[in-house]
Amino acid sequence: MSGEQVVVGVDGTDGAARAAEWAARRAALWGLPLLLVHGLRWPLYEQVHLHQPVDVAGEEAMRQWARDLLDDVARRCRARGAVDVRAEVVPGDPADVLVRAAEGAAFVVVGHSDGGGVTSVLLGSTAAQVVQACARPVVVVRAGEGGAGGEGAGEEGTGEEGAGEEGAGEGGTPGGAGEARGEGGPVVVGVDGSPIGGRALRFAHEFAERAGVGLLAVHAVADGAVPYRVEEDADLAECARLHPGVRARVEVVPGPPVEVLLAAARTAGLLVVGSHGAGVVRRALFGSVSQSVVDRAACPVAVLPPHAGA
Structure with missing residues (x-):
């Protein structure tokens, strides 16, 4: 890190x-x-x-x-x-x-x-x-994440067993990033092809590498949204090159971003999101998506500000 x-x-x-x-x-x-x-x-x-x-x-x-x-x-x-x-x-x-x-x-x-x-x-x-x-x-x-529950899991599990080929893309190799639970669970990161999404992706890969866990990159597709192409995301390819030991997979899932991210993070050890920080109201809440997942996620949430280095 x-x-x-x-x-x-x-x-x-x-x-x-x-x-x-x-x-x-x-x-x-x-x-x-x-x-x-x-x-x-x-x-x-x-x-x-x-x-x-x-x-x-x-x-x-x-x-x-x-x-x-x-x-x-x-x-x-x-x-x-x-x-x-x-x-x-x-x-x-x-x-x-x-x-x-x-x-x-x-x-x-x-x-x-x-x-x-x-x-x-x-x-x-x-x-x-x-x-x-x-x-x-x-x-x-979040409350309950710092105590004895799951103690040591982050240092032991890899969260890589039991996954098939589905969802693997340019971002990495197929793995069971959604299988582990608690602190030994995978790092889940929201991606959208934007610069802040790229910074979130790089932070997530480095975190996963340090923790020895899998990584799941998730892109939520809302109705009428511009199609997201995994193979065209240069940040995914760059992260795969820089972190070859991280077993990662990519999923493109239809639905609202908050609900898609929360569902993907149910067994995660960390959820990573970027905050675009546009507008006065969003600045006050550090981003509608990031605010919502912080309040509702069952795991710690890493929020990357618009200008965050990673």
Whole structure:
């Protein structure tokens, strides 16, 4: 994975802690340092009712609370196998802090709320802002993905058994990319022949190669859409050349993009989508398709902003 470290936003919520544990396993697997970042925006804590000590009365006390929080999360990450773990409490808006910390990172990780979508104050607006401003991919880890369930699967399974020839195209060789479950499941990526789709495809191949899992590239064909030709997608051919060890297949599936992607990702370990980021409303939601799959997917979702490097 290109990049020098994995960066995680930590805010005191359970979702952020689970995201950090998920990131710790990725960092351990790839031999990358893990950076835990807490953006200290005083007096935001009084507004969001985090689990801070009841006697917190000032900024310095909150700094100490944040340092203790990061120390605890760092211990949990080391227990998940991460060796090089650093933690920083940085004054400023959480999204701005994460974006600055992400420079040169492989990717940024944030958590997802258990109810009602991405956490509304810290990891809702922060996730949306980070996706729009960050030059690196942003992985949103849903509730339950960072804990013990499926532990170690990402390091063991390959997700390649039991597939036939159907759907194999220029993007790679046929494989059972849809067969594995949980963290050992394949990387599923949405492709559409666009530049952002190409960046998502390259990120997905590199992720799959590091994890030792299969890859399924999916193109959704809506009614009246311009036909998508697998053999004409230069990014698929380039990824197959650069990552010959990744067993990949391509599927062209009729239906709305969100539903097609969610169906394909039911057994995935990671879903990768690109955000085109067009328009004020879409910028606020970091893209209608990406927003919908983040809120509904049963696995972590990597969102590549329009300008993301991968």
